[in-house]
Amino acid sequence: MSNKIKEELAEIIANDTKKENLGHVDLHKCRELIMDAGAILLDVRPAAKVTGENAQEAGIKNALYTPYPQFAEYLDALPSDHTTPIVTACLKGWFANRITGYLEMMGYTNVYVLDTTIVDLIEVHHAHADK
DSSP states (O other): OOHHHHHHHHHHHHHHHHGGGGGGGOOEEEEEEEHHHHEEEEEEEEOOGGSOOOTTTTTTTTTEEOOOOGGGGGGSOOSSTSOOOEEEOSSSHHHHHHHHHHHHHTTTOOOEEESSSSSHHHHHHOOOOTT
């Protein structure tokens, strides 16, 4: 393994250890990042795992539906500023964690994973938006 890759990986891990809970965020922190910090929300569930609407269809601010199997097709939709906060979300965190790793390898430094299902976030969004 090259020293450059080892150094980049060490830097990514060091950045993650500075984040509370290694960058895993609950619903409250996720909404705070989206509403107050302007975070982009990536709903990365494969189409077969989406029942009902995805986060973008639900009207969540700054939400993009970027399904894991086609994620490479959505790279141009990502912010050009690599310090922009990004929250990845799916059903169990498996796809979200993978996408977070890819984003970090691409140089994004402010990436988080929703620690619960995206369905819960969509429900909370509707509960607040429908008031």
